[in-house]
Amino acid sequence: MxxxxxxxxxxxxxxxxxxxxxxxxxxxxxxxxxxxxxxxxxxxxxxxxxxxxxxxxxxxxxxxxxxxxxxxxxxxxxxxxxxxxxxxxxxxxxxxNSHPGCLHDCIFLVCDSCGQTTHLDDDAITASVRGVATGAGFSPKRPVIEVRGTCADCEDPD
The missing domain is CATH 1.10.10.10 (Winged helix-like DNA-binding domain superfamily/Winged helix DNA-binding domain)
Structure with a gap:
């Protein structure tokens, strides 16, 4: 527990x-x-x-x-x-999901160059997203936030 x-x-x-x-x-x-x-x-x-x-x-x-x-x-x-x-x-x-027992909303950072995807848990951000949705009279089930861009490896290939 x-x-x-x-x-x-x-x-x-x-x-x-x-x-x-x-x-x-x-x-x-x-x-x-x-x-x-x-x-x-x-x-x-x-x-x-x-x-x-x-x-x-x-x-x-x-x-x-x-x-x-x-x-x-x-x-x-x-x-x-x-x-x-x-x-x-x-x-x-x-x-x-590397921790299937925990319920988190997800933030994914998706690299447009190599496809590498990093998963973050930031409960403050996702709680805020749920709050905004609820404030708009919407009942959020499962927020998924995706940020497309370039990962550090592709940004700075040594």
């Missing part, structure tokens, strides 16, 4: 991350199937947001049979709904 203000942000990876994802999905009342596990594990190996096609291709190779992008899409949408993955809207691509 940690309080929301001081929760642990050591990011699990590999088996620990898969296990956190499984717990989160099962807590949401969903089955953790072999295919869902495979798709999550593949998604977690990408260092940039991956499209459903990228993931379908990687899963197809790993399984030795064709897996349709449509079934990958359905599972990715389920993952987004259960907080296991996040969708980078402007890139129509997905990233594994």
């Amino acid at each position: 940690h309080s929301h203000a001081a929760h642990d942000h050591r990011e699990p990876t590999g088996k620990a991350l898969t296990s956190a994802a499984q717990k989160t999905l099962e807590a949401a009342g969903e089955q953790w199937t072999a295919m869902r596990q495979r798709i999550f594990e593949v998604l977690a190996t990408f260092d940039k947001p991956a499209s459903a096609y990228d993931i379908a291709e990687a899963v197809s190779k790993a399984e030795g049979r064709r897996v349709a992008a449509n079934s990958v899409y359905r599972i990715l949408d389920l993952f987004v709904g259960a907080n296991l993955a996040r969708r980078v809207e402007s890139a129509n691509a997905y990233v594994a």
Whole structure:
């Protein structure tokens, strides 16, 4: 039991991350199937947001049979709904959520040159966005803020 203000942000990876994802999905009342596990594990190996096609291709190779992008899409949408993955809207691509047990609104910094995407949590900014939306009579469900631009590596290639 940690309080929301001081929760642990050591990011699990590999088996620990898969296990956190499984717990989160099962807590949401969903089955953790072999295919869902495979798709999550593949998604977690990408260092940039991956499209459903990228993931379908990687899963197809790993399984030795064709897996349709449509079934990958359905599972990715389920993952987004259960907080296991996040969708980078402007890139129509997905990233594994490295702390699926925590509910944060996301800020993504998306590099237009290399596609590298950095995920930030800044609860003050996203609370402000929710406040503005609420003030306009809108009920915000899941703010996603994306900032397009150039990352430090592309800005200053040594």
